[in-house]
Amino acid sequence: MPVRSEGVGSHGCSHGRHPDERRGRRLPVTRLTIAQPDVTLTLDMNGVIRGVSLAESIGGESVQQWLGRHWAETVCSVGTGRVRSMVEDARAAGVSAFQQFTQRFPSGLEMPMEYTTIRLGEDAGLVAVGKNLQAVAELQSRLLAAQQAREQDYWKLREIETRSRLIFDASSEAVLLVRADTLRVIEANPAAIRSLGIVPGWEVLREVAGRDQDGFQAMLARTRRHGRVPGMIIRLGADQAPWTVKATLMASDPAPVFLLQLSPTGAAPVPAPADALQLEAMIEQLPDAFILMDRDGVIRRANRAFLDLVEVGSASRVVGERLDRWLSRPGATLANLLAQLERHGKVRLFATHLTGELGAEADVELTAVLGSGPAAESVAVVLRDVSRRLPENAAGDPLRRGLAEITGQIGRTPLPTLVRDTAAVIERHCIEAALQLANGRRTAAAELLGLSRQSLYMKLNRYGMDADADPVQEGTG
Structure with a gap:
């Protein structure tokens, strides 16, 4: 890429050469073109500009006014502190971190740039190389606009979904959403629940009378091919009442769904x-x-x-x-x-x-x-x-009383001990509840707790609850 240099000092020329070039070997033009930054500034050790080199993309800018001025005077106010920090870092460590700020050209052009600063030798000065971030800024602006448009579309869809939900719930007609692959109900509106007793999770085919199942499945097969077909009469529920059903295929993830609209047929319902x-x-x-x-x-x-x-x-x-x-x-x-x-x-x-x-x-x-x-x-x-009313009886609740005692030990007892004691209180409470539900029969209580009889006996002995179970009832368990 052709470049234009203005006021580059002798230090910039001698120290800026590539090692291969100093050995007498010329680098390919394509390699020089790729390596050339958008802006190259030659600075003294204090950060005063001694020379400027611009890439062809911004070569029309005149930068003679920069020569002899401090670099910090040519950037926006936000970048002034960053420039001074980069100069100090390059003098101390030899190279500075990358910083982004806006470079102001004498023509009034303001361009977002990313710079790094490198020290040349001991007292040879500094070189600041910058990359134009204008394309990146435009992409970021487009991305932000796309995100805002996406959020607006999202809220529009939410509004449409809310309206559809209100219509779905308020409809006096029974409506079902059924998965096309399993014929299992995904959603049922209140009218369907009241009229048919069908709830989410049920299989619609089981509610259809046996003599109507083949015709109903044939209608759904045609709906798969055409999206929507004329309705038919089927008999539903335990009383085999006739209903007119209409089906519509709807796209959904992970599988398409049928929208079934049902209305009673024949005489008006009593x-x-x-x-x-x-x-x-x-x-x-x-x-x-x-x-x-x-x-x-x-x-x-x-x-x-x-x-x-x-x-x-x-x-x-x-x-x-x-x-x-x-x-x-x-x-x-x-x-x-x-x-x-x-x-x-x-x-x-x-x-x-x-x-x-x-x-x-x-x-x-x-x-x-x-x-x-x-x-x-x-x-x-x-x-x-x-x-x-539980606070009035909390003192008589052994579970609450036991947990309250353990809570009072916080700060005086190690956490593992507190956890072990809490588990014991809850375990005892569960055993007592199971024995109460089983009317004192240990075999039935063990089944409720998912334990063997021997394990339950060991726990009863551990908590001193051997006398809690009624031995007479245990014989019948």
Whole structure:
């Protein structure tokens, strides 16, 4: 690359040569062109400019006015301190670190540059070489503009998604989102949950009557090919009621999904009795949380108090989820509750701990009962927040009392000892809870805890709990 030099002193010429050139061997022109920086400044030991060399890309600039001036006077105010620091570093260590600042030319042009400064010999002066960062600055500006445009597109998509979600939840028509490869429900709007009882995770094909399954699958196959096809009538649910279903194929990651729109066919549905509607409204207004779940603990119905307790805004976010998603007390889990229900048919004042979606914690008591007749697969649960009254009884709670005693040892007892003592307190509490759930039968308690009978006996002996279990009941376990 041709260069133009102005006022380069003798020191700059003699010390600036390449070693191969001083030995009499000329370097190829291409190599010189590649090595040439955009700006080369020859400085004395104090940083005063003695010579300037410019690359062809900025060769039209006149820099005679720089000669005899300090380098710091030719840069922007932000770069003044950096220039002086580079000069001092080069004098002390022989070379300075790279610094970026704006170089001001006599014509008024301001150009972002990256410089480094090198010392030439003992008193031969300094050389500052700079690279034009204008192209880099333009790329950074374009990148910033692209990021801002991307953020704007993201918030537009979020707004569209919010509107779609509101329409999805408020629609009076039953709507399902179903994975195209597995035919498993991804999402169901409240109308679908109320009308069909279908919740996320269910397989749609199992809800379709056997005589309609082949036709339903053929319709979905045509939807795969054409994107959308006319609807058909299928029979759904246990009562085999006829429904008109329309399918639309939608792109999604990792697999496409079907949007199924369902509406009842034939005679208008019989309105629910006034008493049933009144009961539904009263359940929704209950001050205590109420849920209806199946025997696997999957929630099918939840009132507003439960949504407030678990800190969610819509019933669609809890329907289809297991209750143990929010329960967190050892020894008082959903599995223990369901085991008690299977044995006794109902459970009263089942104490456990609940953690909401936003982190709020509450101590709750559960009362649950198994359904009968047509509702034999359902479980009704009432959850009462008892956090307010627990401080009055905290002194009588052995778990709280034990943990409080351990907390009081902080600063006086090593951490490993505190951890071991805490584990022992919790382990004893879990054993006591299991024995209580098993009515003192050690075999059943060992099964609840996932232990062998021998392991449970050893732990009972360790904690001095041998007399806690009823030997008469143990014989029947």
